Amino acid sequence: MHALKVSFGSAALSRGGALMPGAALALFVAAGLAGCSSGSSSSTPTPTPPPPPPATLRLAAQTHNVLMGSAADSGYLSESLYASTLSTEYSQLEPENEMKFGLIHPEPTTYAYAGPDALVAFAQANGMKVRGHNLVWDSQLPDWVTAPTSPWTPATLNAALSDHIANVVGHYKGEVYAWDVVNEPFDGNGNIRSQIWYDSPGIGYAGQGTKFIEQALNWAHAADPAAKLFVNDYSVETENAKSDGMYAMAQDFVNRGVPLSGVGLEFHIDPTFDTASNLNSLSQNIQRFGALGLEVHITELDVRLPDDTTASLTAQAQTYKDLINVCLAQKACTVFQTWGFTDKYSWIPSFFPGYGWALPFDENYAKKPAYTSLLTALQ
Numbered sequence: 001m002h003a004l005k006v007s008f009g010s011a012a013l014s015r016g017g018a019l020m021p022g023a024a025l026a027l028f029v030a031a032g033l034a035g036c037s038s039g040s041s042s043s044t045p046t047p048t049p050p051p052p053p054p055a056t057l058r059l060a061a062q063t064h065n066v067l068m069g070s071a072a073d074s075g076y077l078s079e080s081l082y083a084s085t086l087s088t089e090y091s092q093l094e095p096e097n098e099m100k101f102g103l104i105h106p107e108p109t110t111y112a113y114a115g116p117d118a119l120v121a122f123a124q125a126n127g128m129k130v131r132g133h134n135l136v137w138d139s140q141l142p143d144w145v146t147a148p149t150s151p152w153t154p155a156t157l158n159a160a161l162s163d164h165i166a167n168v169v170g171h172y173k174g175e176v177y178a179w180d181v182v183n184e185p186f187d188g189n190g191n192i193r194s195q196i197w198y199d200s201p202g203i204g205y206a207g208q209g210t211k212f213i214e215q216a217l218n219w220a221h222a223a224d225p226a227a228k229l230f231v232n233d234y235s236v237e238t239e240n241a242k243s244d245g246m247y248a249m250a251q252d253f254v255n256r257g258v259p260l261s262g263v264g265l266e267f268h269i270d271p272t273f274d275t276a277s278n279l280n281s282l283s284q285n286i287q288r289f290g291a292l293g294l295e296v297h298i299t300e301l302d303v304r305l306p307d308d309t310t311a312s313l314t315a316q317a318q319t320y321k322d323l324i325n326v327c328l329a330q331k332a333c334t335v336f337q338t339w340g341f342t343d344k345y346s347w348i349p350s351f352f353p354g355y356g357w358a359l360p361f362d363e364n365y366a367k368k369p370a371y372t373s374l375l376t377a378l379q
């Protein structure tokens with residue numbers, strides 16, 4: 001018996017694929033080729049069996065040049081099943097909370113890097129990429145920002161945000177390959193939501209639409225010119241008034257050379273999303289951003305259920321399958337990320353009372369039908 005080494009083509013790394021640990025880029029297949037032996041020349045070669053399909057989400061996704069991501073929290077890394085599932089099945093992680101302003105910058109001159117540093121170290125040790133989340137959001141802010149001792153002026157708030165972005169992006173320069181620079185800036189009509197960074201009091205661009213987003217992108221780009229920069233939002237998955245607003249921003253930024261690499265589609269849904277009309281609209285939406293030369297990342301996917309009956313889990317599996325198939329069909333779709341991977345640590349039950357069971361692994365880390373449907377679609 002001889003080992004036959006079957007390598008994936010180098011193209012597998014060309015769309016941002018993470019490096020795999022050890023020799024995981026290659027499959028070793030016991031071939032048992034008669035022709036490999038020094039036996040008589042009259043023996044008939046046994047046909048080489050095809051290699052088995054990649055057996056994990058990350059390996060299977062890599063053959064499509066797609067990163068399989070998950071939100072993660074450093075507090076759970078000491079749990080062996082959490083760590084082993086994350087590192088085996090995913091090629092990207094994104095801190096679910098620990099890089100948000102209030103957690104990473106709790107006091108004006110204090111940065112709390114220990115938790116996110118641990119996530120970055122874990123990712124690096126396991127050949128995973130890190131997606132940063134997030135730099136500019138009007139939620140999960142520290143008291144020193146929301147209740148300052150003396151009221152902000154646009155000039156002082158501008159300086160504070162500039163300092164924040166320079167510090168955080170600078171700290172992770174070369175380690176975080178992509179950032180959600182601005183999170184959830186749009187309202188349902190595709191206009192900018194009133195918020196501290198825009199107009200209350202804002203950083204100096206109140207009433208100027210996406211100008212504050214442009215400023216944040218420029219600051220982030222200055223701190224790490226190689227990082228990919230994203231604007232991320234919810235309810236922008238299909239073509240609608242909100243995603244039209246995001247598209248208009250993207251088109252304008254691309255035309256003027258503002259450093260935008262792509263957009264994030266959050267995707268907190270339930271199985272009712274899974275209609276032909278929505279899937280078609282999603283495809284068109286990804287395609288139009290792709291036509292601008294931008295990447296589209298699915299950033300926070302979960303498919304919440306009201307119960308874990310077979311019918312619900314089957315509908316959920318079909319939803320995951322249909323979404324990964326749309327992503328695989330669109331070259332611009334380079335990241336397929338879920339908001340966590342185990343039902344044990346999902347935000348859903350506390351924010352949607354009565355709902356849960358939203359992720360591909362159950363609370364005991366067992367693979368659910370959703371996992372199997374994803375893997376099968378990727379194979």
Ligand code: G3I
Binds near residue numbers: 096139347
């Ligand atoms: O860390 C404290 C803990 O000390 C305290 O004991 C506990 C008591 O409630 O709260 C803990 O903080 C919670 C934090 O998650 C960490 O678990 C907050 O209360 C809770 O509000 C916070 O929720 C997060 C939420 O963003 C905040 O808006 C979720 O975990 C997180 O999944 C969610 O993620 C967002 C994305 O960033 C943006 N898109 C939507 C998505 C879902 O809301």
